[in-house]
Amino acid sequence: MYEFEGFHNSPVQMNPKNNLLEIEEHMYILDDVEKPNVFRNMFPYSEIPKIPFNNRIVPTNMPKDIWITDTTFRDGQQSRAPYSTEQIVTIYDYLNRLGGPNGMIRASEFFLYSKKDRDAVYKCMERGYEFPEVTSWIRASKEDFKLVKEIGMKETGILVSCSDYHIFLKLKMTRKQAMEHYLSVVRQCLDEGIAVRCHLEDITRADIYGFVVPFCVELMKLMKEYNIPVKIRACDTMGYGVNFSGAVIPRSVQGIIYALHTNGGVPHELLEWHGHNDFYKAVVNSTTAWLYGCSAVNTSLFGIGERTGNTPLEAMVFEYAQLKGDLNGMDTTVITELAQYYEKEIGYKIPPRTPFVGKNFNVTRAGIHADGLLKNEEIYNIFDTEKFLNRPVLCAVSNTSGLAGIAHWINTYYKLPDEKKVDKSSQLVRDVKDWVDGEYESGRVTVLTDEELIAVIDKNCKKLGIELV
Numbered sequence: 001m002y003e004f005e006g007f008h009n010s011p012v013q014m015n016p017k018n019n020l021l022e023i024e025e026h027m028y029i030l031d032d033v034e035k036p037n038v039f040r041n042m043f044p045y046s047e048i049p050k051i052p053f054n055n056r057i058v059p060t061n062m063p064k065d066i067w068i069t070d071t072t073f074r075d076g077q078q079s080r081a082p083y084s085t086e087q088i089v090t091i092y093d094y095l096n097r098l099g100g101p102n103g104m105i106r107a108s109e110f111f112l113y114s115k116k117d118r119d120a121v122y123k124c125m126e127r128g129y130e131f132p133e134v135t136s137w138i139r140a141s142k143e144d145f146k147l148v149k150e151i152g153m154k155e156t157g158i159l160v161s162c163s164d165y166h167i168f169l170k171l172k173m174t175r176k177q178a179m180e181h182y183l184s185v186v187r188q189c190l191d192e193g194i195a196v197r198c199h200l201e202d203i204t205r206a207d208i209y210g211f212v213v214p215f216c217v218e219l220m221k222l223m224k225e226y227n228i229p230v231k232i233r234a235c236d237t238m239g240y241g242v243n244f245s246g247a248v249i250p251r252s253v254q255g256i257i258y259a260l261h262t263n264g265g266v267p268h269e270l271l272e273w274h275g276h277n278d279f280y281k282a283v284v285n286s287t288t289a290w291l292y293g294c295s296a297v298n299t300s301l302f303g304i305g306e307r308t309g310n311t312p313l314e315a316m317v318f319e320y321a322q323l324k325g326d327l328n329g330m331d332t333t334v335i336t337e338l339a340q341y342y343e344k345e346i347g348y349k350i351p352p353r354t355p356f357v358g359k360n361f362n363v364t365r366a367g368i369h370a371d372g373l374l375k376n377e378e379i380y381n382i383f384d385t386e387k388f389l390n391r392p393v394l395c396a397v398s399n400t401s402g403l404a405g406i407a408h409w410i411n412t413y414y415k416l417p418d419e420k421k422v423d424k425s426s427q428l429v430r431d432v433k434d435w436v437d438g439e440y441e442s443g444r445v446t447v448l449t450d451e452e453l454i455a456v457i458d459k460n461c462k463k464l465g466i467e468l469v
Contacts, residue, residue, distance in 0.1 A: 028217055028263060031210030032176040036164030039205060042251065043240075055246040058258040061293045062323070063268035068316050069298045070095060070108040071274070073120070074137045075310055076300035077111065080348070087346060088120035089127075091301070094338050096129045100329030103131030104320070105313070106296065109157055112136050112147040121151060135197065140185045148194060155195040157233065158185060162212050163202035163250075175211050183218060190226040197231040199274070204240035208249045208259050216264030231270045232260055233298065236285060239278030239308065243288035253285050254292040261293045272296035277308040286311045287319050301338060302350060302357060314356050332388045356389065359450065363394040398447045399440035406432050410457065413450070414468045431460045 015022045042050050072095075073088055083091070092108065099105030110124075111117040125134050137157040138144035148156045160182045161167060167178045182198070189196045198219060206212050216232060223230040234256055241253045249255040253273070260266045273289030273296070275282040286297040303312035314335045321327050339357040342348040352360040362385045377393045386392040392412040395405050403424030410429065411421045422429055435456050436448065461468060 028209060028213040030175060030179060030214040031207065032174055033164075033207075033210070036168035037207050037210070038164055039250070042248075043205060049240060051242055051244065051251060052248050053244070053246045054248045056248075056255070057246055058254050058292065060291050061258075061261070061268075062291050063293065063295045065269070066290050066295050066297070066320065066324075067104055067106045068099070068313060068320070069106050069272060069296050070132055070300065070313060071298055071305070071310060072108065072300045072313070073117075074109045074111055075274075075305040078306050079309070080304060082114075082116065083120075083346070085116050085120045085123065088117075089123045090341065090345075091338070092120075092124045092127070092129075092132070094334055094341070095132050096127070097331055098317070098334040098338070099131050100327070100331055102329040104317075104328055104330050105132045107135050107155075108132040109135045109137045112138065112144075112151060118147075118151065137199070140182050142185065142188060145185060145188055148189070149192055153194060155197060155229075155231075156189060157197040157199050158182070158189070159201055160198045160215075161201040162215065163206040164211075165205055166202055167211075179211070179215055179218070182215070183222070186219065186222060186230065190222060190228050190230075193228065195229045195231070197233055197272070199233045199235050201235045202237040203234045203256060204236045204238065204250050206250050208256060209263070212256075213259055213264045216260055216266055220265045229270060231272060231296075232264070232266045233272040233274050234260060234289070234294075235274040236276055239276040239281060241275065241281060241285045243281070243284050253288045257289055257292040257294055268293055269295045272298055274298040275311045276306065277303060277310070282309070282311040283315045283319065286316060287323070290319075290323065302342065302348075302354065304348075318356065333390045336389045336391055362391055363396050396447045397436060397453055399436065399444075401436070403429055403433055406436065409453065410468070413453075416468065420468070428457070428460055428464060428466065431464075432456055 012021050012023050014020070042052060044050070072091060073083065077083060095105050095108060110121050112121065121134060121136070133155065134153075135155045135157060136148055136151070136153045137159070138148060139159045161171065161178075164175075167173055167175055171178060173181070186196050186198065200206070200212060203212060219230045219232070240251055241256070242251050243253050247255070249259065257271065257273075260271060261268065271294045273286055273294045275285045282303065286299070290297060297311060297316050299313035299316050300310040301313050303309035303315075317327070317330055317332060317335065335356060339350055343350060350357050350359075352358045355361050362381055364380050381393040392415070394412050395401065395408055397406055397409050401409070407422050407424050407426065407429045410416070416422070432453070439448070457468070
């Protein structure tokens with residue numbers, strides 16, 4: 001009888017986490033298929049993608065330490081006009097403040113192709129911040145690597161597309177050719193002492209055990225050989241990832257993370273998730289990646305990124321706080337400052353109902369809600385938004401607001417100090433209410449917009465000879 005290496009001869013070991021004997025196969029060999037596997041059963045291009053289940057459940061396995069990384073200046077610039085060098089440096093300063101003394105925003109990645117981007121890299125590096133670490137992003141090209149070497153980067157991301165859609169249909173390679181090419185570029189970086197972050201593009205359409213895990217096994221061998229970190233970024237490039245328990249890979253986020261960590265041997269602290277929002281799942285998938293073994297979640301400010309965007313950085317700040325019970329030094333008021341900077345200095349219009357940063361995210365418009373909010377803001381406000389975001393809760397003005405509601409709106413919108421606050425006996429408040437009443441008497445049924453109220457308030461302030469700001 002023949003004895004084969006692999007599962008049957010793997011050692012039986014005690015898992016100290018659950019006190020159970022376990023056996024795990026460690027031989028994952030590249031499946032160098034002749035034709036691309038595009039998972040047509042899940043991705044029938046002429047139909048809506050399918051989410052099949054096999055009810056294979058993997059355990060939650062959240063690392064002790066989790067953090068955020070940033071791609072505002074890389075993926076975030078692929079869907080908008082490029083930032084100026086000065087804007088990049090200013091935003092980078094904000095990210096340093098937001099991440100706090102414990103470096104919760106661990107790294108930020110930059111393009112290196114234009115002089116403007118390289119100038120921004122130099123200026124950000126000159127800031128001397130420990131966090132976010134300045135890193136780069138290149139294609140798996142020896143020409144691109146020259147830029148990394150010239151600038152003296154300590155770490156670079158490398159695009160290593162891992163689905164057969166990319167390997168066969170874009171790169172025109174076989175899996176073996178792609179792996180050998182990727183490994184040669186990674187080795188070249190390691191030869192120069194540069195840490196590598198492998199961006200496994202399109203992982204939610206990739207053959208996880210036929211290509212991804214064998215590739216990661218080889219990368220971990222290189223890391224051990226050079227004793228230089230090799231990070232693995234799982235890129236949900238098309239937003240196909242789902243967090244449903246028992247869903248099949250490659251769509252299962254938890255299944256992917258389990259495979260990378262348990263079968264690919266990638267330590268928690270070297271795993272990172274990069275999500276897109278094509279199916280409205282960027283945030284929940286990123287949180288799921290944390291819960292199942294990723295230490296890092298990659299984000300961009302306000303979710304700005306390719307197509308429907310990336311995981312919003314500000315969202316993961318509050319996801320972290322909810323999971324860990326504190327902010328670990330993050331200064332969330334900077335989020336509001338960043339939103340104001342984007343609106344006023346960059347000219348980016350944030351959709352008004354965007355959570356945490358839209359101008360209406362904590363504005364109550366329904367009359368019955370406004371009544372409850374005026375009695376106790378906890379009834380209709382998600383948390384103390386004034387404390388964490390310098391954004392006091394607002395009541396929109398309608399025919400049910402009354403003098404008190406209008407006074408509350410003016411005081412909170414203009415952030416008036418106690419000595420300048422108006423009350424319902426104020427002539428300004430009465431004049432505004434007269435105008436409001438006239439609007440609804442003429443048949444209006446919708447709440448008043450901020451712009452309308454500001455115009456009326458400005459007009460009456462001039463008439464009364466008073467200033468609010």
